[in-house]
Amino acid sequence: MSTLTSAFDWLTTGASWRGGEGIATRLGQHLMLTGASVGIACAVALPVGIGLGHVGRGGTLAINISNAGRAVPTFAVLVLLAIGPLGIGDTTTVVALTLFAIAPLVTNSYIGMREVDPGAKEAARGMGMSGVQVLRRVELPLALPMILLGLRLAAVQVVATATIAALIGGGGLGRFVVDGLANNHRDQVVGGAILVAALALLVEGALIALSRLLPAAARPASCPR
Amino acid sequence: MAIVASGNCLERNAWICGDYVETRSDELTAALREHIGLTVSAVLIGLAIAIPLVLLARRWRFTVPWIGGLASVLYTVPSLAFFALLLPVTGLSATTVRIGLVTYTLVILFRGLLAGLDAVPASARDAARGMGYGPVRLLLRVELPLALPAIIAAIRLATVSTIALVTVGAMIGHGGLGNLIYDGLTSTFKAEVLTSSVLCVALAVVADLLLVALQWLVTPWRHGRRGGRRGRGGPATREQAATREQAATREQAATEWAVATHAAAEQSVSARTVAAKTEGTTA
Numbered sequence: 001m002s003t004l005t006s007a008f009d010w011l012t013t014g015a016s017w018r019g020g021e022g023i024a025t026r027l028g029q030h031l032m033l034t035g036a037s038v039g040i041a042c043a044v045a046l047p048v049g050i051g052l053g054h055v056g057r058g059g060t061l062a063i064n065i066s067n068a069g070r071a072v073p074t075f076a077v078l079v080l081l082a083i084g085p086l087g088i089g090d091t092t093t094v095v096a097l098t099l100f101a102i103a104p105l106v107t108n109s110y111i112g113m114r115e116v117d118p119g120a121k122e123a124a125r126g127m128g129m130s131g132v133q134v135l136r137r138v139e140l141p142l143a144l145p146m147i148l149l150g151l152r153l154a155a156v157q158v159v160a161t162a163t164i165a166a167l168i169g170g171g172g173l174g175r176f177v178v179d180g181l182a183n184n185h186r187d188q189v190v191g192g193a194i195l196v197a198a199l200a201l202l203v204e205g206a207l208i209a210l211s212r213l214l215p216a217a218a219r220p221a222s223c224p225r
Numbered sequence: 226m227a228i229v230a231s232g233n234c235l236e237r238n239a240w241i242c243g244d245y246v247e248t249r250s251d252e253l254t255a256a257l258r259e260h261i262g263l264t265v266s267a268v269l270i271g272l273a274i275a276i277p278l279v280l281l282a283r284r285w286r287f288t289v290p291w292i293g294g295l296a297s298v299l300y301t302v303p304s305l306a307f308f309a310l311l312l313p314v315t316g317l318s319a320t321t322v323r324i325g326l327v328t329y330t331l332v333i334l335f336r337g338l339l340a341g342l343d344a345v346p347a348s349a350r351d352a353a354r355g356m357g358y359g360p361v362r363l364l365l366r367v368e369l370p371l372a373l374p375a376i377i378a379a380i381r382l383a384t385v386s387t388i389a390l391v392t393v394g395a396m397i398g399h400g401g402l403g404n405l406i407y408d409g410l411t412s413t414f415k416a417e418v419l420t421s422s423v424l425c426v427a428l429a430v431v432a433d434l435l436l437v438a439l440q441w442l443v444t445p446w447r448h449g450r451r452g453g454r455r456g457r458g459g460p461a462t463r464e465q466a467a468t469r470e471q472a473a474t475r476e477q478a479a480t481e482w483a484v485a486t487h488a489a490a491e492q493s494v495s496a497r498t499v500a501a502k503t504e505g506t507t508a
Contacts, residue, residue: 076425079422082410163305197302
């Protein structure tokens with residue numbers, strides 16, 4: 001248990017938070033990598049998933065992309081990209097993280113769109129709504145919970161994978177674990193792991209909160225409840 | 226792009242190199258063996274804990290949100306952090322990796338098993354009770370057979386994600402094929418990294434196909450071989466036998482989605498999906 005107390009000592013010492021290799025810098029790097037990857041992945045994956053779901057095609061693709069994402073080890077992709085053409089660096093990390101965030105986003109937005117009650121869509125069409133109007137005012141609000149679930153899966157996945165990126169020499173909180181292991185600083189290993197776990201749980205919690213608040217706000221005010 | 230050329234592909238550090246596979250086949254086999262061993266033990270130990278846990282949770286329903294909450298917390302902790310947090314307890318051993326892996330499989334299996342059993346139509350359960358089935362016979366003869374597709378879907382998900390996750394164990398020297406990937410990274414040995422990565426994905430695909438075959442074997446009523454298993458001729462079997470092939474495929478996909486989303490702690494959505502699909506196909 002002495003490792004645990006020394007880990008807490010390391011975490012609570014002001015010096016370990018400051019400087020170019022301090023916790024604050026690493027946390028900033030971790031958030032930057034995560035934010036950039038999830039942002040790019042959303043820009044690519046959401047139009048695809050929502051579009052496929054709207055027209056009702058490509059279901060096999062939408063499910064299989066998720067299965068493939070699960071079978072391919074994140075670590076292998078990171079290393080392949082690092083010793084491949086991209087070399088070691090932030091670009092490599094962001095490319096790998098984005099690839100892994102795309103799968104849950106496409107799959108969940110597709111399922112969300114497909115699970116919208118056909119009756120609701122038909123009623124909207126019967127009221128004279130155009131395809132775009134049905135998409136914006138009926139399908140998207142109803143699919144929002146599933147889309148947000150996809151976002152949460154992707155974000156938590158990316159936070160975890162960004163940790164593994166430290167193994168290929170990337171920045172972020174994983175550095176403490178990897179460097180600590182290499183230099184036999186167990187307090188840093190455990191302290192870094194605590195930080196990583198806390199960050200993942202925080203991101204998950206924040207997105208759960210968002211998925212409770214947003215669907216209610218997205219519901220048109222004129223809609224009787 | 227003549228990367229498959231023979232000769233000194235080792236010296237040229239080619240991505241695909243037959244010489245590498247030949248000269249290092251011992252290393253590859255050993256890594257593959259460790260990979261399979263870690264995966265199989267993680268899934269089996271996970272099952273051994275998940276089954277009694279699910280039965281207890283069904284007996285005392287109030288525990289489900291608590292176990293579910295704890296499970297999502299454990300599932301959210303990144304694997305690298307998980308292994309690192311276990312270091313003070315179990316050190317740089319294979320046990321550290323195994324405990325981490327079992328935790329993840331346990332979460333997936335617990336949710337999959339619970340969702341599968343909960344999705345058994347109440348009508349089937351009532352009919353069995355009306356025929357005088359006790360709780361044990363109800364579980365073994367009605368609930369388990371009906372939940373089998375969902376259970377095997379959960380085992381598939383647990384197996385495939387474990388195979389991918391084992392590689393992270395390379396961080397502490399017990400990552401099966403991941404060890405070779407890590408080694409290839411430090412020495413920039415392209416053939417080593419690509420070969421072991423491809424082997425890892427191939428292992429996941431083969432394991433998945435084997436489990437699909439297993440499901441095909443243990444659920445003969447789903448592909449129209451009526452009476453293939455005489456011992457299972459309960460009301461559930463007959464009801465399932467009526468399920469058409471196409472509907473079964475759709476249901477399978479739905480279950481997989483359900484377990485996948487379930488693994489991310491969205492209990493209400495997936496439970497609804499499973500329930501809706503099961504009702505739809507057995508009605």
